[in-house]
Amino acid sequence: MAPTYNIAMVSDFFFPQPGGVESHIYQLSTKLMDRGHKVIIITHAYEGRTGVRYLTNGLKVYHVPFLVIYRSATFPTVFSFFPIFRNIVLRERIDIVHGHASLSSLCHESILHARTMGLRTVFTDHSLFGFADAASILTNKLLKFTLSDVDHVICVSHTCKENTVLRASLDPLMVSVIPNAVVAENFKPTFNPAETTSHSFSQNPPPARQLGPHDPITIVVISRLFYNKGTDLLTAAIPRILENHPNTRFIIAGSGPKAIDLEQMIEQNVLQDRVEMLGPVRHEEVRNVMVRGHIYLHPSLTEAFGTVIVEAASCGLYVVCTQVGGIPEVLPSHMTVFAKPEEDDLVAATGKAIAALRANKVRTELFHEQVKTMYSWTNVAIRTERVYNGISGAISEADFYGYDAANAASWSATRGRSGVQSFALIDRLKRYYGCGIWAGKLFCLCVIVDYLIFLILELLFPREKIDMCPDWPRKVVDESNGRKEGAR
């Protein structure tokens, strides 16, 4: 019988706000619940969403009232979240606190408080940060503070793992790489009528979509139009691509501060009939936009994972993307054309993609099935479950961290940080003290204050007085299926 856990996902970013982190949390939670765990989500109150809410599948969301300062991140108060957090954790009998997104102060605070309360903690990093600018330095220091005392970290790509390991000075063995996934059912390519008949024979591959030499090719771009999404590159490349390739057109969806540049470019080059700007689209409409095109162009300058290119490939689009961040890891090379983040190279790569499509060399109609086998949330949930098993001791330490007992001696420095972490205050203080000359002392002070608050809370609101909340009936895992998937 596989152990089941009570898991609290904590992040500032959750529905109703749309976004990658939000859907990651939701999908992961539902799949974990399908595997018999109990999952609750703690986020801050959104406009019109306060208190406790139940989502599909019995997923319980706590909207904690908090001051939102910037792009729905809450104001970092370090301690003020503790009383309500303790209350939620106790009444839900939480074992594992799983925080998401490094810009969410709610997540950092909850990891700190959870460790004070003696819970296991996991942190998922969704983004990449540099090391040069002031904002990054501050964020990295904060991350180091939180991750000094965390049980395990999950990153969405190998590049993200390298980044996080460097930023927070972590033992690489306590950082797992678990990619995002897509709900492949929501990103199906369109089938033409002839295809539906053959589709019923699921054994056969769908017939190739033949593209004549003069058929129009549509290039789709769906991204927020910000600088770091490479909109400048896009603005520079579009006129040249359209000039080089007749019978091509662009569909651009998304909004942002750079939209004005794009519009200006369209006006200047008189491309109104070949570039269509749709403005912001909702996430559920993304698929409908994607299936109108043949090529997906992704000019981003930095990307931890790039879920959108997986979605595009799942819709049967040939992907042209810049080779930055974790993008090269995401898709196999027969689905993508990589470009350097340079105008010339992007134009050349798009040209290559158009030529390949015109020559019918790319079997885009097969992409959907392939992507479906590569990425699924069930798989993500299984792999996340292994992390939970590892940190809570269900998997033996050597098995989880993968080193031999003989080598264990040389790992003593890191072993304190991973796996068998002591919850004793003095051991935690030791871990925090190493964060820096001044920062270490400051962090220690914070931890001590946090511990005192914990003691006071235990006095003021004793555990016995807190109601236990009744659990939603758990799903019974299909044991055979679960075993098989777990074995991989």
Next chain:
Amino acid sequence: MAPPSGLQQSAIPSDFETPYPALVRSSTAPVTLMNGQRHAHHRPDPSHLSPEDAFTSASPPRRPGVFDVGNASGSEMRPRRMRRKDDASRSRSRRRKRFQKLLWVKQSYPDNYTDRATFLENLQRNPRVQPYDFWPLVADSTVIVQHVCSVIIFIVCFVGIFQERVSPVSVVGWGSFATFMGWLLWDWWVGQEEQNGAADGVPRAGSLGREFRPPRRQDSEIALPTLNASTTSIYGTSNMPSAASSSTNLAQEQHSQRPALVGNNITNGSSLLIPRHAHSKSTSSVQSATSQTSAAHARQNSDAYAESINWVAPPPSRWGRAKQRLSTIKSAVLITFTLLGLSPILKSLTRSTSSDSIWAMSFWLLAINIFFFDYSGSWVGVHKFPVASLSTNAALMASTVLASRLPSTGQVFSLTLFSIEVFGLFPVFRRYARHRSWRYHVILTVLLVLGAGGGVGVVLGGEEERGLPWKNGLIGMIVGCLISAVAMGGCSWWLIGLQKYKNEIYGPWDPARPIIISRRHWDDE
């Protein structure tokens, strides 16, 4: 390529047996990128971190054995990680597969597996650091010494006038004489360059036309200078912004090709322009404005540039230069008399302010002048005025408030005129001298250090030793030389010593810097 068919449709993801050809990261990366500078260093490079460096801050030498498990050398020595009882044989066969840094492949390694061969393979430490050499650093620091010394000389002159130890007329007289000599020298130099440039100016201009790219931004609006009542505004506002922006543009564009283009710029500039001089500020700024308009027009399209070169290139007539000289002198006289007329107003400008505030204020203003001065050595042509408008404005404001402490109109006039010479014109001359010849630069530096040291010595010597000002001056000079030598050498040495703390980390997680050729908006990011 044989992609999987619908057969896999119902397969559980975990049974997915990687039907794709084994891809390593290098095969997905385009060749150009692999050859690029980012990948120039590969694994054995000591600048790369190994995994254990991430959590040991001292980054010790690599210990073999501890982490070597994932090394590419021993694929058969793979550790028995993740051994499972149920399918040991199958997982062992999978284990032979190399770890790939890919997400879409089903790895036969646990998620937290850290592959020693590929982990942090693209990390670069200090990739853009240029190590400093001692003597070039010292040589570069002379620019700062020059400027600080000229500020000190100005302060010394003020103190001299304030304490009535130096006649203001002699200060401004010598200053103006030096300025005049400097102008003559400048004029002569420019004439020389013109002759050199006229010989081979046109063919070079042609090559320039080819190499020019479309302009990033056209400064078509050019502020016409007005001869304001306040002298500071002449320097600060009239033509500086346009000159500044266009000069920075040029500096950026020509950074790589500067050696070939410098002479050319001078040719273009000097053929259009009179040599710049202090009192000719307003007139010449008009001309610089016209030159910039023409330059902007010329650069507007590369095609038209060739013709415009022909228009620019003819060597200027002797008559034109004489006219320019005349207008320079005219404007010099104009400014001088304007200043003379303004002096009574300036004198009583801050009468109600206490002296303490004036000293503090002038101190801060001069500090601003020193810190915001444009020390960059990039010479961008005669018609490009070296601009640090904040710095120049601060200095002229300092001189104005200092002058208002002086009791007589003549003193006020002298000090203000002197300050214009020191802060407005002298930097231009210094820069040109440096551009012209390194020897002139060194001589100027030594003279300035000696002058500043001697002046400080005399001023600090006090009034009672009226008999022996030269002794104090000599001591001051020696001390000044010593201090500047120690400061230049010591600071350079210190800066070199500090380089070992430099630890910049670059990797694939950094936002890429897009290379956009036809970029129109240069400023926003």
